Amino acid sequence: xxxxxxxxxxxxxxxxxxxxxxxxxxxxxxxxxxxxxxxxxxxxxxxxxxxxxxxxxxxxxxxxxxxxxxxxxxxxxxxxxxxxxxxxxxxxxxxxxxxxxxxxxxxxxxxxxxxxxxxxxxxxxxxxxxxxxxxxxxxxxxxxxxxxxxxxxxxxxxxxxxxxxxxxxxxxxxxxxxx
Amino acid sequence: xxxxxxxxxxxxxxxxxxxxxxxxxxxxxxxxxxxxxxxxxxxxxxxxxxxxxxxxxxxxxxxxxxxxxxxxxxxxxxxxxxxxxxxxxxxxxxxxxxxxxxxxxxxxxxxxxxxxxxxxxxxxxxxxxxxxxxxxxxxxxxxxxxxxxxxxxxxxxxxxxxxxxxxxxxxxxxxxxxxxxxxxxxxxxxxxxxxxxxxxxxxxxxxxxxxxxxxxxxxxxxxxxxxxxxxxxxxxxxxxxxxxxxxxxxxxxxxxxxxxxxxxxxxxxxxxxxxxxxxxxxxxxxxxxxxxxxxxxxxxxxxxxxxxxxxxxxxxxxxxxxxxxxxxxxxxxxxxxxxxxxxxxxxxxxxxxxxxxxxxxxxxxxxxxxxxxxxxxxxxxxxxxxxxxxxxxxxxxxxxxxxxxxxxxxxxxxxxxxxxxxxxxxxxxxxxxxxxxxxxxxxxxxxxxxxxxxxxxxxxxxxxxxxxxxxxxxxxxxxxxxxxxxxxxxxxxxxxxxxxxxxxxxxxxxxxxxxxxxxxxxxxxxxxxxxxxxxxxxxxxxxxxxxxxxxxxxxxxxxxxxxxxxxxxxxxxxxxxxxxxxxxxxxxxxxxxxxxxxxxxxxxxxxxxxxxxxxxxxxxxxxxxxxxxxxxxxxxxxxxxxxxxxxxxxxxxxxxxxxxxxxxxxxxxxxxxxxxxxxxxxxxxxxxxxxxxxxxxxxxxxxxxxxxxx
Numbered sequence: 001x002x003x004x005x006x007x008x009x010x011x012x013x014x015x016x017x018x019x020x021x022x023x024x025x026x027x028x029x030x031x032x033x034x035x036x037x038x039x040x041x042x043x044x045x046x047x048x049x050x051x052x053x054x055x056x057x058x059x060x061x062x063x064x065x066x067x068x069x070x071x072x073x074x075x076x077x078x079x080x081x082x083x084x085x086x087x088x089x090x091x092x093x094x095x096x097x098x099x100x101x102x103x104x105x106x107x108x109x110x111x112x113x114x115x116x117x118x119x120x121x122x123x124x125x126x127x128x129x130x131x132x133x134x135x136x137x138x139x140x141x142x143x144x145x146x147x148x149x150x151x152x153x154x155x156x157x158x159x160x161x162x163x164x165x166x167x168x169x170x171x172x173x174x175x176x177x178x179x
Numbered sequence: 180x181x182x183x184x185x186x187x188x189x190x191x192x193x194x195x196x197x198x199x200x201x202x203x204x205x206x207x208x209x210x211x212x213x214x215x216x217x218x219x220x221x222x223x224x225x226x227x228x229x230x231x232x233x234x235x236x237x238x239x240x241x242x243x244x245x246x247x248x249x250x251x252x253x254x255x256x257x258x259x260x261x262x263x264x265x266x267x268x269x270x271x272x273x274x275x276x277x278x279x280x281x282x283x284x285x286x287x288x289x290x291x292x293x294x295x296x297x298x299x300x301x302x303x304x305x306x307x308x309x310x311x312x313x314x315x316x317x318x319x320x321x322x323x324x325x326x327x328x329x330x331x332x333x334x335x336x337x338x339x340x341x342x343x344x345x346x347x348x349x350x351x352x353x354x355x356x357x358x359x360x361x362x363x364x365x366x367x368x369x370x371x372x373x374x375x376x377x378x379x380x381x382x383x384x385x386x387x388x389x390x391x392x393x394x395x396x397x398x399x400x401x402x403x404x405x406x407x408x409x410x411x412x413x414x415x416x417x418x419x420x421x422x423x424x425x426x427x428x429x430x431x432x433x434x435x436x437x438x439x440x441x442x443x444x445x446x447x448x449x450x451x452x453x454x455x456x457x458x459x460x461x462x463x464x465x466x467x468x469x470x471x472x473x474x475x476x477x478x479x480x481x482x483x484x485x486x487x488x489x490x491x492x493x494x495x496x497x498x499x500x501x502x503x504x505x506x507x508x509x510x511x512x513x514x515x516x517x518x519x520x521x522x523x524x525x526x527x528x529x530x531x532x533x534x535x536x537x538x539x540x541x542x543x544x545x546x547x548x549x550x551x552x553x554x555x556x557x558x559x560x561x562x563x564x565x566x567x568x569x570x571x572x573x574x575x576x577x578x579x580x581x582x583x584x585x586x587x588x589x590x591x592x593x594x595x596x597x598x599x600x601x602x603x604x605x606x607x608x609x610x611x612x613x614x615x616x617x618x619x620x621x622x623x624x625x626x627x628x629x630x631x632x633x634x635x636x637x638x639x640x641x642x643x644x645x646x647x648x649x650x651x652x653x654x655x656x657x658x659x660x661x662x663x664x665x666x667x668x669x670x671x672x673x674x675x676x677x678x679x680x681x682x683x684x685x686x687x688x689x690x691x692x693x694x695x696x697x698x699x700x701x702x703x704x705x706x707x708x709x710x711x712x713x714x715x716x717x718x719x720x721x722x723x724x725x726x727x728x729x730x731x732x733x734x735x736x737x738x739x740x741x742x743x744x745x746x747x748x749x750x751x752x753x754x755x756x757x758x759x760x761x762x763x764x765x766x767x768x769x770x771x772x773x774x775x776x777x778x779x780x781x782x783x784x785x786x787x788x789x790x791x792x793x794x795x796x797x798x799x800x801x802x803x804x805x806x807x808x809x810x811x812x813x814x815x816x817x818x819x820x821x822x823x824x825x826x827x828x829x830x831x832x833x834x835x836x837x838x839x840x841x842x843x844x845x846x847x848x849x850x851x852x853x854x855x856x857x858x859x860x861x862x863x864x865x866x867x868x869x870x871x872x873x874x875x876x877x878x879x880x881x882x883x884x885x886x887x888x889x
Binding site: 012015017020021024025028029032033036037042045046049050053054056057058122134135138139166169170172173 | 183184186187188190191198199200203204206207208210211212214215216218219
């Protein structure tokens with residue numbers, strides 16, 4: 001008796017706490033993961049995810065069911081993450097932490113380190129708009145159309161931005177190579 | 180996709196691949212639920228109370244009816260307790276309203292711990308029936324009362340629970356031990372939580388929290404599903420001999436993955452992909468390989484080549500290694516420390532009771548020269564039994580029988596004490612081993628796997644070995660167990676049934692207890708004139724760097740007496756039809772090396788004898804002469820191993836096994852069953868049949884845990 005997201009949302013916005021809890025259980029990991037990618041460290045991700053869960057209490061009532069719930073949820077998370085970024089930490093500080101993320105890994109620690117620092121550099125080099133688009137399309141593997149819906153822009157904008165991201169990454173890769 | 184994009188994607192994936200911390204999730208959910216209640220409170224005050232009661236009743240229902248271990252009498256008594264519960268609720272709601280006001284007025288200045296405690300006391304006074312804290316009485320009615328007590332307390336973050344232990348003394352633990360069901364473990368937790376130190380969250384959301392508690396208990400019931408933690412890894416890719424002619428990995432004799440897969444399939448669902456480690460599936464089975472003759476060269480490789488059952492254009496290189504089997508007379512003295520997790524999370528029929536039975540089985544294999552000590556950990560760790568000769572069976576058994584589950588899990592502290600005891604009884608020529616039985620859900624003290632890892636690493640150098648026995652499903656932390664076993668010179672096994680306990684601790688007691696070689700590494704160099712591509716099946720988590728092979732400082736897997744280890748490579752011949760990657764157009768053909776002759780690969784095995792620090796080397800060329808023309812003509816053991824390999828790969832998604840189906844696996848395994856004295860292979864075939872009809876996902880949201888019942 002698995003209920004769809006939509007059913008759960010409907011029941012939850014009428015005050016069914018069980019439905020609400022199940023909805024959170026189901027989506028918390030996605031919320032956290034996306035927040036983690038956006039913020040670049042586990043600590044901020046926790047805060048953002050917590051914030052999103054709280055926001056959902058009121059926000060659920062505004063979900064109309066004409067979009068997929070997951071798409072809608074990404075938008076909520078994205079907004080929360082943007083707020084969070086605005087409030088305090090600079091981009092540089094937020095991404096510095098990436099370097100420390102996976103250093104516990106045994107055999108491939110060195111390789112990971114290199115990859116992680118490359119990532120922090122790559123993310124740092126992108127403007128916020130491009131970065132968000134890249135996170136949605138590359139990391140979350142959403143289609144351009146879905147990303148456009150979340151970012152509230154035209155699909156062509158997403159495609160154009162991805163082109164920019166590609167260019168940036170390429171030039172960055174060359175720079176690293178030349179070093 | 181361009182290379183940069185791929186790197187970017189990979190890096191992004193890696194950076195956030197860790198699951199969110201459990202307590203973060205619990206905290207966020209609790210806060211959101213509290214806010215939710217606040218919002219809907221005005222709308223439906225009465226119906227909320229009714230709803231809560233309903234929630235209660237259903238939680239109770241689960242506790243009573245969902246568990247087989249309760250008798251009908253108890254269930255009936257439980258029915259009566261619902262009435263008590265209803266009374267309790269009325270009292271609780273009354274008190275709660277008072278407290279709500281109290282909380283609002285004195286919100287900031289008064290520390291919530293005091294609030295919670297006074298609430299508990301208010302409640303205690305308000306109630307006429309004292310069973311809730313009556314230690315001796317096993318009356319099920321104690322449960323609702325105790326749970327009401329936890330309704331009143333703010334839920335503390337888990338670490339805090341442990342710091343503030345049991346304000347009402349030991350009784351709770353006793354209740355926890357007696358009554359089955361998760362709710363009982365909770366009693367302990369939450370009661371102790373009432374004395375929790377200042378919790379900022381609780382202060383902020385104190386009132387809402389109070390209200391959300393019964394549902395916390397409820398959610399606990401289904402949250403323990405699908406929370407098994409496995410380290411994710413990618414399958415080994417096809418490698419080009421021209422680019423990477425050498426493949427190096429550490430041996431792996433663990434079998435935990437097979438048992439876990441079996442438990443999942445027996446429960447009717449497919450295991451999560453990360454839980455399937457193909458090499459552990461293959462190594463679960465005892466293979467009939469040639470045995471080495473002396474202890475100084477403790478093993479001997481058996482090599483065969485056969486066409487891959489799933490792709491006739493490819494070959495399988497099958498490397499089997501059998502460890503030296505010890506005569507009973509040679510058996511060294513054992514100095515064992517049983518480290519038993521007795522925390523609340525172990526309170527399930529397939530956890531603590533199974534641990535006890537398993538330890539008793541192991542005890543049967545010991546004699547008067549051996550010593551046993553028992554350390555338990557729940558909240559704080561404690562030595563239950565000082566090192567005792569195995570001759571005093573009655574004493575050891577009664578210590579085991581007295582074990583009950585309750586409290587949080589101070590795993591790290593337990594490990595420290597266990598090692599300390601092992602050091603006390605340390606003897607150079609004996610087997611010095613800590614045997615850890617747990618579900619891996621460490622939540623107090625050092626929970627960071629990195630720190631635990633470095634701790635067991637240091638002890639490894641001192642000569643103390645570690646065996647990890649995993650129990651339970653639902654919140655099984657495989658990743659941590661593997662880390663411990665791999666770094667503490669030990670093995671990890673997953674015990675899902677008593678039969679599995681018998682296999683690991685009795686039949687294979689030799690290999691579980693007596694290490695005959697440590698840091699065993701395998702390196703295979705392929706001849707580029709004969710082989711174009713290779714792919715190692717499994718061993719993803721055991722990959723080593725090429726230079727690590729000769730570096731004796733680099734840790735690798737250990738082999739116990741009589742262990743059999745199998746590794747399988749899938750090969751594509753040079754110029755054959757099986758190549759996955761096209762030849763390069765512009766590369767000049769390298770001159771064939773003259774030394775090779777008929778050789779297609781060269782196998783090197785490096786190992787250390789248990790007491791030595793310098794490694795030894797065994798080498799053996801692989802030639803075409805070892806090849807079988809058809810699958811049928813291949814040695815039986817190689818055929819069975821490849822059936823298991825195919826099964827594992829299909830469970831992982833079947834990217835490399837073409838159209839090979841479960842039915843093909845069954846056919847291949849049927850033809851290679853051999854004697855199968857213990858029925859392991861027959862069981863394997865049954866599992867493949869189960870996999871055919873298994874659901875893709877563990878069913879979520881059903882209130883009763885989907886643990887296999889027995």
